[in-house]
Amino acid sequence: MHPPRILLGVNIDHIATLRQSRGTRYPDPLQAALLAEEAGADGITIHLREDRRHIQERDVRLLAEVLNTRMNLEIAVTEEMMALAEEVRPAHVCLVPEKREELTTEGGLDVVGGFETIRDACQRLTAAGCEVSLFVDPEPEQIAAAARAGAPVIELHTGSYAEATGDEAVREHARLAAATEMALELGLTVNAGHGLHYHNVEAVAAIPGLHELNIGHAIIARALFVGLKEAVSEMKRLAIAGQEAGFVAALEEHDHDHDHDDHVH
Numbered sequence: 001m002h003p004p005r006i007l008l009g010v011n012i013d014h015i016a017t018l019r020q021s022r023g024t025r026y027p028d029p030l031q032a033a034l035l036a037e038e039a040g041a042d043g044i045t046i047h048l049r050e051d052r053r054h055i056q057e058r059d060v061r062l063l064a065e066v067l068n069t070r071m072n073l074e075i076a077v078t079e080e081m082m083a084l085a086e087e088v089r090p091a092h093v094c095l096v097p098e099k100r101e102e103l104t105t106e107g108g109l110d111v112v113g114g115f116e117t118i119r120d121a122c123q124r125l126t127a128a129g130c131e132v133s134l135f136v137d138p139e140p141e142q143i144a145a146a147a148r149a150g151a152p153v154i155e156l157h158t159g160s161y162a163e164a165t166g167d168e169a170v171r172e173h174a175r176l177a178a179a180t181e182m183a184l185e186l187g188l189t190v191n192a193g194h195g196l197h198y199h200n201v202e203a204v205a206a207i208p209g210l211h212e213l214n215i216g217h218a219i220i221a222r223a224l225f226v227g228l229k230e231a232v233s234e235m236k237r238l239a240i241a242g243q244e245a246g247f248v249a250a251l252e253e254h255d256h257d258h259d260h261d262d263h264v265h
């Protein structure tokens with residue numbers, strides 16, 4: 001059976017990065033979110049960092065009022081962030097690790113190490129009506145812990161894949177595929193994101209069973225040259241093409257295995 005179409009969540013953090021770099025009112029993340037939705041974004045992702053380097057609390061509250069799709073709010077597991085999420089109640093909350101000195105999110109959440117805190121956070125957010133996702137590296141023990149913690153969704157950190165080249169990229173891609181398969185077997189919904197761009201997105205979208213890709217930096221960067229709507233719709237087209245190619249490849253592999261079995265018997 002044909003899988004449901006893969007979804008694209010557009011991360012608009014870096015619209016706010018540009019605004020904050022001068023303390024102006026522009027460019028406005030709200031305007032970006034609405035344009036992205038018009039271009040086909042299935043959801044809008046924002047990361048409210050503790051240092052407020054880009055998205056501000058005001059953006060979160062205003063976006064909650066104007067979005068036509070769904071908000072995916074990325075936050076660290078701190079009391080301040082948890083209280084805000086419980087108040088705003090975004091459709092999705094993705095719990096992420098955070099370091100002040102990092103340029104961008106460097107690794108996945110350590111669900112094994114912080115199990116009780118993360119399990120309690122999942123319970124609180126679920127009680128507030130949010131669907132919780134945990135941003136994890138493609139590591140079996142982290143995925144198993146995410147399922148035990150009660151998160152219905154994980155987002156696989158694709159940063160290591162995005163940074164790799166040659167054989168290492170092939171290995172990282174295989175890790176993502178194996179992690180997706182394992183998570184699906186545990187009944188989790190599997191999203192993926194970080195560092196995806198116009199040249200590597202198709203291979204990730206081809207992994208069977210992925211639900212949604214969250215992509216920001218590359219889309220906002222391309223928007224400078226082609227406009228945001230074009231940048232979003234091009235990314236969406238590539239994600240869907242990648243998913244389709246993965247589906248065809250899986251069918252061919254299945255047919256090949258059957259032919260092989262027929263010859264053996």
Ligand SMILES: CC(=O)[C@@H](O)[C@H](O)COP(=O)(O)O
Binds near residue numbers: 049096104194216
């Ligand atoms: C958690 C994640 O991978 C990103 O969505 C995150 O938003 C990255 O943070 P910056 O946008 O600050 O790079």
Ligand SMILES: NCC(=O)COP(=O)(O)O
Binds near residue numbers: 193196214216218
């Ligand atoms: N969770 C990943 C995300 O939202 C976007 O990350 P990036 O494309 O800005 O690296």
